[in-house]
Amino acid sequence: MKRALNFNAGPAALPEAVLAKAEKEMMNYRSSGMGVMELSHRSKEFEDINEQTMNLMRSLLSIPDDYEILFLQGGASLQFTMVPMNLLEEGSSASYVLTGTWAEKALKEAQKIGNAVIAASSKDVNYRSIPSTSKFDIPDDSSYLHITTNNTIYGTQWHSFPESLPTPLVADMSSDILSRPLNLSSFGLIYAGAQKNLGPSGVTVVIIHKDLLKRSKTGLPSMLNYQVQAASKSLYNTPPTLSIYFLKLVLEWAEALGGVKQLEMMNKEKAALLYDAIDRSDGFYKGHAEKPSRSLMNITFTLANEDLTSAFLQEAEESGFIGLAGHRSVGGCRASTYNAVPFENVEKLADFMNRFRNRN
């Protein structure tokens, strides 16, 4: 069977070993005579899956005990609403760093809930870089500061995080969670839709410090209340059982590989192949991001004109590469090289880029 050379931005490639394991267990999960999606979410089998997935998450990301892990639905996009609903305190404001389209959306949703302001922005440079921490303008009454650690569309990434902030740091890590080690203590809340680096779509991971849980007001709709979700171990209602099971398989795969340190090394090697192809092309390919802000997950680049870009994308498709067109809002090209994208596939793409350049 031939597998695609999948560079999709999300939903994205899953590890082959994970798909194979899921296939094997599809008809009969651990002698239950049922597939995972047929199990009751109140069954011992599923409760174990839920708990083991949380434990794996905790050990892989070294999440301290004073943080809760939640598995929610609604994607990262619902977190744009839930974060301000739960954390934005009466009479205060929320601060947002704008580094791309997702950050803009997060701000827009927060403004529907309360007073949300811009602490810094790189919009004036077409989101080619991450703003310097020294330029943040955070009001004294700020309830939290929101950042987007990896900007999936523009291909930029934070390589260090603001420290000693006067307010809790909230991060949308949808497209780079589990790609590198983290010092959790710098963050108050992290959220990530699973479909980039963690598994299939359908589950959203939220990691929240217990102190912040106390801010959730009892009057909030139960499904949108972090405290309610935490108290029920994310089993308040029927969870996305199959997505959580896949998340568990992906985390087991990551653990067997050697964890986030190993993944980070592999991600650096993969990204370097493509950035080298760009940097050694004498301007044939132009990287969108400024070098210090380059993403290890989404490599964005342009060619001299529309015709050349179309020819590149067309030939790439004919050669079996999937998902290389840039996001519709920015154009150009984008290769997403998440954890599950094999090194060999990235090597093939770098080769293809070099050959295409030589021919044109």
Ligand SMILES: *Cc1c(COP(=O)(O)O)cnc(C)c1O
């Ligand atoms: C994909 C993405 C989102 C949107 O995720 P959904 O799960 O589709 O809501 C938000 N933020 C970032 C950084 C993303 O990459």
